[in-house]
Amino acid sequence: MTSKVKLFNKIFNNPKNIHFIELNSILLELGYERRQSGKGSSHYVYSHPNIDMLVVLVSHGKNDVLPEYQVKKAIQSIRILQEEK
Secondary structure, eight states, X not given: OOHHHHHHHHHHHOOSSOBHHHHHHHHHHTTOEEEESSTTOSXXXXXXXXXXXXXXXXXXXXXXXXXXXXXXXXXXXXXXXXXXX
């Protein structure tokens, strides 16, 4: 199993203790576009051209653990994207 598949399974199976850098890499790999809400802001907004849902992640450093609700919102968005395919 590749490291991306392992990471994907980790995020879906247990949305706790997921680091910003991990979820960021998965979202970018799936074709999401990332923008920062303001210069120097800790808020990152992810969008995908095929769905009308935004995912907002707040990071205060690359090793920050994300709140569970943010990870669950990202999982919900990924599931919607998979249904569209």
